[in-house]
Amino acid sequence: MVKVEVKYTKLFINNEWVDAVSKKTFPTINPQDENVITNVAEGDKADIDIAVAAARKAFHRYSNWRTMDASRRGMLLLKLAELIESQARYLAELETLDCGKPVKIAEEEVYYSTSVLRYYAGKADKILGSTIPADGDVLSMTLKEPVGVCAQIIPWNYPIPMLSWKIAPALAAGCTVVLKPAEQTPLTALAIGALIKEAGFPPGVVNIVPGYGHTAGAALTHHPDVDKVAFTGSTEVGKLILGAAPVANLKRVTLELGGKSPLVVFNDADVEKAAQIAHAAAFANGGQCCCAGTRTYVQAGVYDQFVTKAAEIARNRCVGDPFDDVQQGPQIDKEMYNKVLSYIEAGRAEGARCVAGGGKLDRKGYYVQPTVFADVKDDMKIAREEIFGPVQSVFKFDTFEEVIDRANDTNYGLGAGVITNDITTALTFAKHVRAGSVWINTYDHVSSQTPFGGFKDSGLGRELGEDGINQYLEIKTVTVALPKIPLL
Structure with a gap:
């Protein structure tokens, strides 16, 4: 150190x-x-x-x-x-x-x-x-x-x-x-x-x-x-x-x-690119980000392919001593460390499918494995509450109308994202989602010049x-x- x-x-x-x-x-x-x-x-x-x-x-x-x-x-x-x-x-x-x-x-x-x-x-x-x-x-x-x-x-x-x-x-x-x-x-x-x-x-x-x-x-x-x-x-x-x-x-x-921000991936998206954007959205700063895109909605046509890729990226995420060349260090303190682990257990208990991570690292310090849950339902605890840790929840959806309502079904409204090659879909989503910042084919791009809230x-x-x-x-x-x- x-x-x-x-x-x-x-x-x-x-x-x-x-x-x-x-x-x-x-x-x-x-x-x-x-x-x-x-x-x-x-x-x-x-x-x-x-x-x-x-x-x-x-x-x-x-x-x-x-x-x-x-x-x-x-x-x-x-x-x-x-x-x-x-x-x-x-x-x-x-x-x-x-x-x-x-x-x-x-x-x-x-x-x-x-x-x-x-x-x-x-x-x-x-x-x-x-x-x-x-x-x-x-x-x-x-x-x-x-x-x-x-x-x-x-x-x-x-x-x-x-x-x-x-x-x-x-x-x-x-x-x-x-x-x-x-x-x-x-x-x-x-x-x-x-x-x-x-x-x-x-x-x-x-x-x-x-x-x-x-x-x-x-x-x-x-x-x-x-x-x-x-x-x-x-x-x-x-x-x-x-x-x-x-x-x-x-x-x-x-x-x-706080936030519980949705990131929506449509069938026409490049799955490799979408999975990378979604990974960064969920896991930036170890998930300790108010506008983290931890609710990842993926359209049915690319859902299975996306889940496989998301799990692969999470398993390859480098976690360790933050003074080394790593992507993720420890969580901030023991309280938050235990809170994140309790949410992971709640996800399992409620029937979500853990496809990556799912526990702590075997080392001293407040280190949590990057965790991905698939088949998450909107009424699960990990879907409703802000976890503030490295946990991504992946949901399946069918239609645009359905996913807009589900994305807005939260008490929060800090950020939202959409990944699609259809500009009409993207701008219609931006118009109807209830969030202070909306990112299209990117996520969490915050600059000095753009208002945030x-x-x-x-x-x-x-x-x-x-x-x-x-x-x-x-x-x-x-x-x-x-x-x-x-x-x-």
Whole structure:
């Protein structure tokens, strides 16, 4: 295993490294060998109060941040992207140590994250209002202003990309931030905190407080001086946050939550290519992806051929030490590891046919075999619930009308995909499926420029693209009375 230096374990508040008020720490665990990597300062309500106060001060109308030119905000984001890129390998290795994803994938994610920062750097001085031909002798216009202090809570499955998704549009808009990383993966967020300071962001603009959801997270979402909450994670926690947001003040809320996404393969598809796309859709990041295409619907004419190919690809998937050249590392922690294994057992118990994998790897760490179930029925547990692990369920269907109804028969609506050579079929599917993103002959293609978010229980609002920055802006209408001009 590669030796990675852990440089930062304290809270990052007001551009300073500080202990928690309670002096408490918590362990962060290496999922590869189940050992403690290090102990991290454990923030709770007292620390959140201090961080929010720092963010509120930095948001004051006369602060260095609020009086800064918008173009200068963009330059700071560009500098941060440059600094992150200069440490890409170190950040990737730190990510791999803390969350177990293959280091080559972690490094790709670092570079992707800098593209998000650069995209929003370009947006900072292009936040435009409108002039409005309002009735009456008036001149009306709109101003777009930052919403204020933003609570941002990120998940453990994509720590660096999710950090970029959160802070980039908020900072471009002129907001200030208190960010809570997932307790399973706090190390890269803290390392980037050091780079935020080095880039030249004023004190209090970005504050990073590791801690647990029920303490630090709850204090942050309930705080009366927080103007907006942005959260990525489970639907269950998202509903709690939505309920908490109006308690102290009517906060703006953006939620990117769970999914149970369908990927539909029609008879005219190239089965080899379709099986490869479906494999990547289901198994990317060890299946630990909110929009994973884990419900694979295959039309009857190619079903058997597809199942054979899907099983072959899964059996050949390379799982092992994420510092080696592998496709999949361990699951994030013991809780998720046991949860995934329990779903595999439920699939067997309910009569699904396991054609690949179906258990754990015979080695230390939270490793699960890539698993494929065939002959899955829509009412099975593995068909209805989000597994968040390397498990693909393959369903058979006959007609377009049938599969649309089945694809939409879920509480979720984050992503969906279709593989076909018929453009009419593809676009009709895209029109009728209930999902925030629809991919045709590809899957999970997410870029800085395209909005991402879900329907139904998969969330509220959008991240990325133009919609992403709008989530951090308030619209103010300004109307000026003009002198009445006598009629001719």
